[in-house]
Amino acid sequence: MSLESAATIAAPVSRPNAPPKMQGEKVGVFYGEKQALFDVDLKIEQFNVTSLIGPSGCGKSTFLRSLNRMNDTIDGCRVVGKITLDHDDIYDPAIDVVELRARVGMVFQKPNPFPKSIYENVAYGPKIHGIARNKADLDEIVHSSLRRAGLWNEVKDRLQEPGTGLSGGQQQRLCIARAIATKPEVLLMDEPCSALDPIATAVIEELIDELRENFTIVIVTHSMQQAARVSQKTAFFHLGKLIEEGKTEDIFTNPKNKQTQDYITGRIG
Amino acid sequence: MSAGWVVAIVLAIGALAYFFAAQRARVQRDGTDRAKEVPHSLPTYHGWLAFIFATVPALLVYLVVSSVSAGLLDSRIRSEVTAHIADPAAASLSIGIVRNASNALTQLDLSGPNVPTSYAALRDMAKSAGITLADSGEDYMVPLAAGVNADAGVHKLIGQGLTLLLSLAGAAFAYSRIRLRLRARNQVERVVLCSLLGASTVAILTTVGIILSMLGETIHFFSEVDPLTFFFGTVWDPRFAAAGSSGSEGQFGLIPLLMGTLYIALVSMLFAVPVGLMAAVYMGEYASNRVRSTVKPLLELLAGIPTIVYGIFAVVTLGPFFRDLSAALAGGFSFIQAQSVFTAGIVMGVMLIPVVSSLSDDVITAVPRAMRDGSLALGATRSETIRKVILPAALPGIVGALLLTASRAIGETMIVVLAAGVAARINFNPFEAMTTITVKIVNQLTGDLEFNSPQTLVAFALGLTLFTLTLGMNVYALYIVRKYREQYE
């Protein structure tokens, strides 16, 4: 495990003076009576990849899902504290959750294409959000999204075939294409490579690095190498608390906290 | 303008509203820069919202006005007729005549000065147009009918005007408030959600409808017949009285019917439970995949056959067969009657075999594999495992399943109507005919009926008894089965 070398691949693009794209202040999440997340303060910088790491059950996915209110779909789930997107409180009752999710897209752990054609998969988001004005527009969005997701060359001749017929890695890139087709500002990725083989993983990681130019990305990952390879900022969660956050290279080379140190050296997790 | 036209016009207004609203939203959307301001909803949602505004309030108001109008007209007829006639029975007859007269006036298109002055004249005019009116009308009814028609016309005008106005106003309102950031989608979705909720309350309304309708008639019945003689009476002899004569009192004893019902259900369960249970066990534990995949659907065919077919099978084939068989066995004397508890019970039992076997199959497969493996690993044979481990573990579930089956047997109608006979008597010989609650409900309510006599009302009391009985069994059975399932989850 060569953490140092891995960390240096991702060039830091921190712009310290730019305002954060998203910001969580004292975020807590309850599932019924049980509190799963405690007082998380985290800034998500624009056009950066922020990775959330930590052992299973540490609350990193919970935090991620609270960023586009996917937690709303779970009965009895309650979020306290404040999360802003460009200074707007996303839990404000005046916010339409559907619009929020159009701006903060999500890619899931297991590839979950709709059992429809590849074209329909990508076109669905633009259609419901009224992004395309006509068929040519829609075609253009679908094509460019597939191109950006690095899938175009593999599927350009079979856009009408079902998306479920693709391989696992292709399916996940299809899901990424589907997510970026609505032109979100932030892209949330919940362990996007955990169901994939190493080669497919490498392709996706490369893709994430390219997407960073246009999107702000938050990724939950189990693999520290992956966090080191793709992200500029890393946040370490443990037992529902945010233990440490900072530049990825700092976290991996010079963690301030003992628990972080234990985790990245493999003693907990 | 008929109600159909009003609805059609309102829907047409709605369609236009949809079209123009969507168009307006589209224009607004195309006129703005997405980077500066993002439209909230797709144009189609604006269209649907306008459609809803144009149709829903208008149609609701139309419904309300129509029913209020019907109530007003009804009470006007009633009050004027009762002013002439005191006797309630005669009054209700006269109210009917007035209604018919006013219908006739409408059909003949008579109003104002054209209305004839005497009832006889009206009747003759109606007759020449092919409309028959009752003979016993009186002259005061004609102006009343005409007046009611005039009222109805006014009400109709008000209702239709209000409806159309409201529809247009709704459309205009919805059109005027179209903005880029209007949350049209959320509002449309709220309306859809309300209709989904409405659909799911149909189940409640049905139950309420069943209980209220039967309760009302049953109370009516008990006002004429003492509940004690109904519930504890041992003689069933309703004696259909000739219409009008009130001299002949029937006897409405529930006991013989209840006994017949339970007896036949018992016979059918005695037949169906061992067969169904053993079939389920064999199919679940012994049968090869190939046998199972052919035998199971075949047995399920038995569940798909309508009960009328079983009933006819009992009457045409099995009943005569048992009768002839018993005659052959007893040397000429057929001790099994063609219609008997035994025949009905066996045929109903055949119908219940797949019910028992599929319910107990569910229950048996819910027993965890580990239990079965544990027993087999101790060296128990398969049948020992089934008898000593699986069946006892599944017992509560099986009891629940049997209760559900029994409630089916109690509520079954067509088989017993055809195979059990109509003789209401208390009798313990299974080879003779008995009758059931369901048979008597059918008997009392088929043919020409006079709705307010105890002879027909008793059917509702029987129905309510049946409903309560089966409801109790079902609720308890579902409760047991759920508890049982939770235990293994």
Added chain:
Amino acid sequence: MTDAALPHAAVASTAPARRDFGLKRRHAAERRFRLYGVAAIVIGLGFLAVLLVSIVGKGYTAFVQTSITVPVEFSAEIIDKDNERATNPRVLVSANYPVIARNAVAKALGVATDDKAAMRDIAKFVSDGSRSTLREIVVNDPSVIGTTRNVTLLAAADIDSANKGQIDLTVPESKRKVSDRQVAWLDQLKQQGAVSTPFNWGLITFGASSRPETAGLGVALVGSLYMMAIVLLCALPIGVAASIYLEEFAKKNRFTDFIEVNINNLAAVPSIVFGLLGLAVFINFFGLPRSAPIVGGLVLTLMTLPTIIIATRAALRSVPPSIRSAALGIGASRMQMVFDHVLPLAMPGILTGTIIGLARALGETAPLLLIGMVAFVADRPTTPLDPATALPVQIYMWANEAERAFVERTSGAIMVLLLFLALMNLAAILLRRRFERRW
């Protein structure tokens, strides 16, 4: 279990110490237990076989109908004695056609028309339905009057039975419905080649009739068709809407629980109770007409709803949650998620459940008896508000008829009903096979 059959004694003899597990007895018990299982299945399937054989055996003859083709003389003397059809067309309708039919058969048999006794037997030889057959010919084309042409007439039900060999000729003549003379005539006509047994279209086109040979399922089929259409139009949308609400939107609370309890109980309420509901609510309260398919359809709708709701909810539940989060994740609203993704995927399951519910509704009899579908309806209904009967009710009514020929028709009608049910279930199975999706 196959190892039960192994020779245990041989295994035991090699064992160091022989312990008694009572194996012989236990294996015998095992075999017995298995036998019970086999017996149970044999009993079940045996009854199925007997039932089907008895119905088909009694009913298949109902699908053919003995007919007699004879030259019929459309005598102007009888039809229009005073030659006034040009001015009064009603004479053609009210003419004495049975006499024409009778004379035609008598002529074919060589019986003198003034032999009163023989003519009475001949009158019972052809169906009374020949009246309308001949009338139709004459009314459609009055120019046949005065000519002779070959017409195929229905044989009377008893003659039909005799021709199908259902009448025991060893019984003394006075105790059977067909006289020796009629049997001889039948043979005579057969030799002339005048008797044929074509497919009995009348069975599925005629309405109610007190004469078996002109009684058919026409009205019942139309009535059942209307009712199925009403059930489909009402129960499917309401059932799907209710299921969507309960499965996708309802919060877990008392009210939702109450709805669920209601649905589960309605599924187990005896069908006759729904008939009482229909009588009290639809007919007495809302004043809908008795015997009308609309009332039957509504009653069956309420009965079918729980079936459809239970099937739809199962189908919705089988759509994996990942599809739901995928849709929500790109900003679809819950409504869009349901209607764009979940519902289309659940559709095959929903339709399968609906077809099975419809099949059950089609065979349902008891509630229809209470709302007055037991009626003698000769003309096919044109709207769902007209009186009609239903297929199973027609079967019930025929089963109560005394005449022998109705027994055959009852079983024939059951075959028609079972055929429809088989087709519907087949459709459901094919649908399931075709669209079954494994996640």
